Amino acid sequence: EVLLVESGGGLVQPGRSLTLSCTASGFNSGDYAMSWFRQAPGKGLEWVSFIQRKTYGGTTDYAASVKGRFIILRDDSKSIVYLQMNSLKTEDTAVYHCVRGGQDVWGKGTTVTVSS
Amino acid sequence: DIVMTQTPLSSPVTLGQPASISCKSNQSLVHSDGNTYLSWLQQRPGQPPRLLIYTISNRFSGVPDRFSGSGAGTDFTLKISRVEPEDVGVYYCMQATQFPLTFGGGTKVEI
Numbered sequence: 001e002v003l004l005v006e007s008g009g010g011l012v013q014p015g016r017s018l019t020l021s022c023t024a025s026g027f028n029s030g031d032y033a034m035s036w037f038r039q040a041p042g043k044g045l046e047w048v049s050f051i052q053r054k055t056y057g058g059t060t061d062y063a064a065s066v067k068g069r070f071i072i073l074r075d076d077s078k079s080i081v082y083l084q085m086n087s088l089k090t091e092d093t094a095v096y097h098c099v100r101g102g103q104d105v106w107g108k109g110t111t112v113t114v115s116s
Numbered sequence: 117d118i119v120m121t122q123t124p125l126s127s128p129v130t131l132g133q134p135a136s137i138s139c140k141s142n143q144s145l146v147h148s149d150g151n152t153y154l155s156w157l158q159q160r161p162g163q164p165p166r167l168l169i170y171t172i173s174n175r176f177s178g179v180p181d182r183f184s185g186s187g188a189g190t191d192f193t194l195k196i197s198r199v200e201p202e203d204v205g206v207y208y209c210m211q212a213t214q215f216p217l218t219f220g221g222g223t224k225v226e227i
Binding site: 035037044045046047050061063064097102103104106107108109 | 155157159164165166167170176208210212215216217218219220221222
């Protein structure tokens with residue numbers, strides 16, 4: 001079964017850091033670009049970050065709202081994609097979903113709450 | 117950024133009757149490779165989003181054939197031929213032609 005499982009969410013104070021992990025199973029994640037999306041409470045969907053497969057250069061991209069604060073990384077030997085989130089703001093509070101390539105596989109998400 | 121506008125915001129439907137959702141972009145979604153990366157996603161209550169339709173009109177694996185997508189350029193439509201109880205949820209259009217990927221605001225389908 002193709003699965004993406006996110007972990008690492010939690011309650012964090014504004015200005016602090018948190019790293020999310022996404023573990024892939026049932027497929028070779030190294031063959032796919034991967035993304036993070038998020039959904040704030042009661043709101044719609046927002047794309048956060050993207051990382052291309054290494055054979056296509058492993059390039060990354062970020063939403064303007066997180067550029068300079070978030071870093072996306074991948075470790076294909078472990079089938080894990082990370083989202084390193086720094087200088088967190090209250091508006092980063094959301095459920096974060098890891099998503100495969102053409103948005104065909106979504107993880108259930110991990111909740112990040114930024115609050116003092 | 118490409119702005120995606122969905123209508124209606126909410127769609128009360130009758131079981132067994134059709135439903136239609138419109139999505140418009142403020143610029144063409146035709147990619148330089150010739151494809152149009154317009155997708156439709158369904159989010160049932162308490163669930164993560166699920167891909168229904170990709171590149172305008174291609175149903176993803178396992179999606180019932182009562183769902184269909186159409187359109188071109190900047191105007192797109194998702195149709196449900198006969199609404200079933202499990203179709204309740206929020207539907208989003210999404211463009212992946214250009215970064216940043218952007219979504220419509222969502223359409224809530226309720227019985």
